[in-house]
Amino acid sequence: MRKFLFRSLVELTGNPIASSLLKKITSSSASRFLIKPFAKANALNTEEMARQLHEYKSLQDLFTRELKPGIRPVDPSPQSVVSPVDGVLTSFGKISEQDSFLVKGQDYKLDSILGNQEKAKQFSKGWYFIFYLSPSHYHRIHSPVNGEIEEQWSCGGKSYPVNELGMKHAPKPLSTNYRLITMLTNTNCQMAVIKVGALNVNSIHFTHNHTSINKGNEMAYFSFGSTVVLLIGSAFEPCESLKLNMSVQYGNRIGMITDTHLE
Numbered sequence: 001m002r003k004f005l006f007r008s009l010v011e012l013t014g015n016p017i018a019s020s021l022l023k024k025i026t027s028s029s030a031s032r033f034l035i036k037p038f039a040k041a042n043a044l045n046t047e048e049m050a051r052q053l054h055e056y057k058s059l060q061d062l063f064t065r066e067l068k069p070g071i072r073p074v075d076p077s078p079q080s081v082v083s084p085v086d087g088v089l090t091s092f093g094k095i096s097e098q099d100s101f102l103v104k105g106q107d108y109k110l111d112s113i114l115g116n117q118e119k120a121k122q123f124s125k126g127w128y129f130i131f132y133l134s135p136s137h138y139h140r141i142h143s144p145v146n147g148e149i150e151e152q153w154s155c156g157g158k159s160y161p162v163n164e165l166g167m168k169h170a171p172k173p174l175s176t177n178y179r180l181i182t183m184l185t186n187t188n189c190q191m192a193v194i195k196v197g198a199l200n201v202n203s204i205h206f207t208h209n210h211t212s213i214n215k216g217n218e219m220a221y222f223s224f225g226s227t228v229v230l231l232i233g234s235a236f237e238p239c240e241s242l243k244l245n246m247s248v249q250y251g252n253r254i255g256m257i258t259d260t261h262l263e
Contacts, residue, residue: 023060023223023224026058026059026060026063027058027059027060028058029057029058031058031059031060032056032057032058032059034059035053035056035058035059035062036053038059038062038135039053039062042134042135042136043136044062044136048067048068048071049065049066049067049068050065050066050067050068050069051065051066060223063135063139063223063224064139064140064221064222064223065138065139066140067138067140072216072249072250072251073251074215074216074250074251075215075251075252075253077253077256078146079188079256079257079258080145080215080253080255080256080257081144081145081189081191081232081236081253081254081255081256081257082142082144082145082215082216082250082251082252082253082254083129083131083144083248083249083250083251083252083254084131084141084142084143084144084193084219084228084230084250085131085133085137085138085139085140085141085142085228085248085250086133086137086138086247086248086249086250087131087132087133087134087137087228087247087248088131088132088133088134088245088246088247088248089129089130089131089242089243089244089245089246089247089248089254090103090130090131090132090227090244090245091103091104091128091129091130091244092127092128092129092130092238092242092244093127093128094125094126094127095110095123095124095125095126095127095128095231097125099111099120099121099123099124101128103130103174106172108172108174108175109175110123110124110231112172112175113174113175113179113194113229113231114155114181114192114194114231115153115155115156115179115181119183119192122190122233123190123192123231123232123233124234125234126231126232126233126234126236127231127232127234127236127238127255128229128230128231128232129229129230129232129254130174130227130228130229130230131227131228131229131230131248132227133222133226133227133228138250139221139222139223139226140207140218140220140221140222140250141193141195141218141219141220141221141222141228141250142216142217142218142219142250142251143184143193143208143213143214143215143216143217143219144184144191144193144215144230144254145184145186145189145191145215145257146186146213146214146215147184147185147186147187147191147212147213148184148185148211148212148213149182149183149184149208149210149211149212149213150183150184150185151182151183152180152181152182152183152206153180153181154178154179154180154181155178155179155181156175156176156177156178156179156197157176157178173196174194174196174227174229177196177197178196178197178204179194179195179196179197180194180195180197180204180206180220181193181194181195182194182195182219182220184213186257188235188257188259189232189233189235189236189257189259190232190233191230191231191232191233192229192230192231193219193228193230194228194229194230194231195220195222195226195228196226196227196228196229197226203222203223203224203226204220204221204222204223204226205220205221205222205223206219206220207219207220207221208220216250216251232255235257235258235259236255236256236257236258237255237256237258238254238255239253239254239255239256242254242255
């Protein structure tokens, strides 16, 4: 029951007024008394946090926490692609010839997710990965490769839940929720890091202001629970060890770029 209550505080509700109220409460110093029970209920690893538990000023301050430098080793291979987040790999696979993929019984078109038909063509016959970030996860987002940030844009409006129930019953949240999209160009492959917003609030914040970015560098963070979709061009091969619903950490290798030219 306690864990369900804390999950509600960071995943928000379907009502915009309630969502705004919860955002105000969790951002307030009055929520400090919830920090210790939240950490205990979600089994947070306090040893990897950049600050001690008593130093956080609000529940949201804890939720958007940073980690100690170097705590997450980033796969060093030049051709590797790494997970951009700590989370659960809820779905991944090959994008179909119709430029779509199926998640929880719902068919997602690339042009709907990206909000642009021309950009969608760059991922034809490529790969998709969906990472769900629960309240217990570290909520900062990192680059999956060394590359150049070609473009960043937003699309979508009102947001629905991105937990398991939301993914099954909401009207295609990955292509209707508010989204911030980063297009990355690696020497050999194109990628899109799609940060899917939480309910009814802009919960995504960019932290990287340069055109170049190194693998493992932070690019953004979530203020509330959400999901990241990673699209990769066809010159890619996923790791054989990947399994549905496995836990991953940012910096973990998820596959290798396989070709020497852009697809």
